[in-house]
Amino acid sequence: MSNVMPILKKELRSYFASPVAYIVLSVFVLICGWFFSTSLFVVGQASMRNVFTIIPFVFTFLVPAITMRLLSEEKKTGTFELLVTMPISDIEVIVGKYLAALVLLAVAIGLTSINAFTIAMLGKADHGATFAGYVGLLLLGAGYLAIGILASSLTENQIVAFITSFLVIFVLSLIDKVLIFFPAALASIFEYMSAEYHFNNIARGVLDSRDLVYYASLVAIGLYFSARALHRRL
Amino acid sequence: MIEVQELTKLFGETHAVDGVSFRVQNGEILGFLGPNGAGKTTSMRVITCYLPPTSGRVLVDGLDVVERSLEVRQKIGYLPESAPLYLDMNVVDYLDFIAAVRRVPKLQVRQKVKHAVEVCGLGEVVQKNVGQLSSGYRQRVGLAQAILHDPEILVLDEPTRGLDPNQIIEIRHLIRELGRQKTVIFSTHILQEVEALCDRVLIIDKGKIVFDGSKDELALSASGRELIYVELRADGDVRDQLRQVAQVEAVHLVAKGSDGQVQLRVEAARGSDVRERIFRTAVEKGWTLLELRRDTRSFEDVFRELTMSS
Numbered sequence: 174m175s176n177v178m179p180i181l182k183k184e185l186r187s188y189f190a191s192p193v194a195y196i197v198l199s200v201f202v203l204i205c206g207w208f209f210s211t212s213l214f215v216v217g218q219a220s221m222r223n224v225f226t227i228i229p230f231v232f233t234f235l236v237p238a239i240t241m242r243l244l245s246e247e248k249k250t251g252t253f254e255l256l257v258t259m260p261i262s263d264i265e266v267i268v269g270k271y272l273a274a275l276v277l278l279a280v281a282i283g284l285t286s287i288n289a290f291t292i293a294m295l296g297k298a299d300h301g302a303t304f305a306g307y308v309g310l311l312l313l314g315a316g317y318l319a320i321g322i323l324a325s326s327l328t329e330n331q332i333v334a335f336i337t338s339f340l341v342i343f344v345l346s347l348i349d350k351v352l353i354f355f356p357a358a359l360a361s362i363f364e365y366m367s368a369e370y371h372f373n374n375i376a377r378g379v380l381d382s383r384d385l386v387y388y389a390s391l392v393a394i395g396l397y398f399s400a401r402a403l404h405r406r407l
Numbered sequence: 408m409i410e411v412q413e414l415t416k417l418f419g420e421t422h423a424v425d426g427v428s429f430r431v432q433n434g435e436i437l438g439f440l441g442p443n444g445a446g447k448t449t450s451m452r453v454i455t456c457y458l459p460p461t462s463g464r465v466l467v468d469g470l471d472v473v474e475r476s477l478e479v480r481q482k483i484g485y486l487p488e489s490a491p492l493y494l495d496m497n498v499v500d501y502l503d504f505i506a507a508v509r510r511v512p513k514l515q516v517r518q519k520v521k522h523a524v525e526v527c528g529l530g531e532v533v534q535k536n537v538g539q540l541s542s543g544y545r546q547r548v549g550l551a552q553a554i555l556h557d558p559e560i561l562v563l564d565e566p567t568r569g570l571d572p573n574q575i576i577e578i579r580h581l582i583r584e585l586g587r588q589k590t591v592i593f594s595t596h597i598l599q600e601v602e603a604l605c606d607r608v609l610i611i612d613k614g615k616i617v618f619d620g621s622k623d624e625l626a627l628s629a630s631g632r633e634l635i636y637v638e639l640r641a642d643g644d645v646r647d648q649l650r651q652v653a654q655v656e657a658v659h660l661v662a663k664g665s666d667g668q669v670q671l672r673v674e675a676a677r678g679s680d681v682r683e684r685i686f687r688t689a690v691e692k693g694w695t696l697l698e699l700r701r702d703t704r705s706f707e708d709v710f711r712e713l714t715m716s717s
Contacts, residue, residue: 179507187495251491255552258455258487259508260480406458 176261180269181276184243188277197239201281204231209288219296221289225306225376228285229369232317233346237338239277240321241331243270244403248329263403267396271322278314282307301378309375312388316368317342319395326399327407342368349373408433409454409560409590414463416449423449425614426463431607433559436586438605439594442714446614447594448488451562454592455485467560481509484558488565490549494538498529498548501537502555509556523551526581543574550578554585561585563593567600579603598710612714625709632656635673635682638698639689642667652688654679672702 188194205224212223247253256266286307292298317338324338325331349367352360364370368391371384409431416424424446431437439447452458453465456476465472467479493501502523506516524533527547532540537548546569553561566582567575582604585591595601601608601622608625610618618625639645646658654676661670675681682699689696 176508176510179504182507183493183496183504186500187493190495250494251487251489252493253491254452254457254487255485255491258457258480258483258485259505260477260510261508262477 176265177269177272180261180266181272184270184273185276188273193239193242194277197235197277198281198284201231201235202284205285205288209285209291213291213295219292219298221292221298221303221306224285224288225310228282228310229313229346229372232314233342234339235281236278236314236317236321236342237324237335239274240318240325240338241334242325243274243322244325244399245329245331245334249331257403257406263400264396266403267322267326267399271318271396271399274318274322275315278318279311282310282314302376305378305380306376308380309372312375312385313368313372316388316391316395317345319392319399320345321395323395323399323402326402345369408468409592410464410466411450411454412464412466414450414453414465415461416446416453416458417461422614424453424611427611427614427616428463429609429616429619431590431592433590434586434588436582436591436604436606437593438601438608439592439611440596440598440601440608440710441594441611443596445611445714447611448564450611451485451564451592451594455483455562456480457487481556482559484553484556484561486546486549486553486561486563486566489568490546492537492545492548492552495536497536498524498533498540498551501548502551505552505555511556519555519557523555526554526584527551528577542569543571546570546574546578550581558589560590561592563591565594565596567595567597575600610710610713617713632677633675633679633681634702635675635685636661636698636700636702637671637673637685637696638669639671639694639696640666640668641692641694645669645692645694646671648688648692649673649685652681652684654681654684668697 205228208223208227209221212218212220244253247256257263289298289303289307292303293300320341321334321338324341325334328334328337345366345368347367348363349370352364352367355363365383365387368387371387374381374384411427411429414424414427415422427446427450439451441447449458453460453472454467456472456479459473467482470479470482472479493504496504499520502520503516506520511519524530527550529544529547529551532544537545540548546566550563550566553563563582567578570578579600582591582593586604593600593604605622607621608618609616610625637649646660649655649658649671655673656676657674659672659674661672663669673681673685680701682701685699686696688694
């Protein structure tokens with residue numbers, strides 16, 4: 174895994190050397206700020222709940238935007254050929270790129286902490302809930318990013334990568350809202366598959382291993398199959 | 408040393424490479440020649456561990472490219488076709504990145520990058536973004552990337568593609584320099600390139616090797632005869648008299664000038680050298696010999712014969 178660092182650094186550099194990082198960050202902070210301030214000023218509620226409800230939705234298009242170019246661009250420009258003939262294993266390439274995306278997403282999430290601090294200064298906020306919410310967001314984002322990188326590893330077209338990962342993430346986030354349409358026997362299975370169901374559990378402050386296992390397996394599956402795709406030179 | 412054994416690569420139903428075997432000795436410069444789509448790039452991609460072989464084996468210094476892939480990759484410097492680069496990085500950053508991925512020890516990175524920049528003549532553009540460079544410079548950055556970690560083996564896929572004549576000469580010079588210490592395989596479809604650079608030539612067509620040997624052997628191979636170019640001045644027709652010379656098999660008139668000056672192409676048996684006998688004949692008959700040299704068939708002719716017939 175010693176080769177993860179150079180890849181991670183290079184990807185971070187290219188995020189911040191291009192407008193991608195800044196667009197991602199400003200869109201994210203703007204949306205979060207909007208929902209935060211409406212709940213704060215209009216409703217008069219010193220809570221992050223509104224923000225935590227909206228961020229998972231923002232993730233559905235923000236995460237694909239972050240991950241779409243990670244591998245597809247290398248394939249399109251041909252740098253892929255050089256990258257995979259370097260003495261680095263496929264999984265190192267994937268992990269390096271994945272971590273770079275995770276860092277960018279963590280920075281985005283971190284920037285919203287300004288809202289949390291505002292609340293902490295204004296009134297009696299529930300710090301535990303805020304903390305749990307952030308943990309949940311990070312895990313949710315980590316899971317989505319793994320889907321995003323997998324989509325990017327399967328195509329040389331960034332738009333295709335964006336749309337595929339958007340669709341998968343959208344479905345995963347939507348399942349727990351349409352559970353009533355499923356027969357009761359299936360409902361619990363679908364509930365377990367829902368990404369937001371687990372997020373809500375964690376955001377409520379319950380750190381259950383079932384939820385952690387869910388995100389861990391999402392990440393593991395995404396990264397494993399991305400490395401497979403790389404290995405097969407898809 | 409590189410050993411390719413019965414290499415076959417299928418893309419669907421098509422045989423991109425079909426049962427190819429050859430060896431490249433240490434310190435050899437091998438020119439890989441063939442029409443477009445003959446399987447040059449595919450073969451190189453198997454050697455560099457980009458594509459796995461469908462069947463057959465490739466050993467680099469005795470290491471199998473599939474089983475010991477990472478070790479093999481460390482030994483090879485590779486310039487893929489059209490030198491793909493990260494366009495958003497500047498030259499130094501890019502080379503630093505390659506050095507890091509190649510696991511060049513931290514203390515040596517500066518010196519190795521500097522060396523590669525010097526060798527490839529990138530001094531003026533080190534701070535520029537790769538995306539702003541002309542194709543000639545990009546090709547050189549690609550080459551710098553390939554030689555950065557001082558590999559034993561260089562695999563260069565059309566290193567002079569897209570360059571102007573001056574740049575081509577520079578790159579050739581560079582390859583020749585590198586070839587003094589390293590094993591170099593390079594592909595091209597420019598025949599002069601092979602003439603200028605290689606110890607050995609490998610011609611591949613439709614996935615199969617149609618020629619494997621030295622340059623001189625290539626010149627002979629298709630004709631099977633020695634060619635001598637003669638220019639002389641004499642009265643009357645000299646062709647019949649030349650045909651009498653031992654081992655001469657045919658005499659063709661190339662051009663006829665005024666005052667009895669003729670240019671002839673003499674075909675002689677393979678492996679023979681009839682120049683001396685032609686000279687003596689000329690002296691005997693009192694012809695004025697203006698020029699007498701061994702003629703090589705043009706590489707173009709040989710190449711066409713080899714690749715059209717199969």
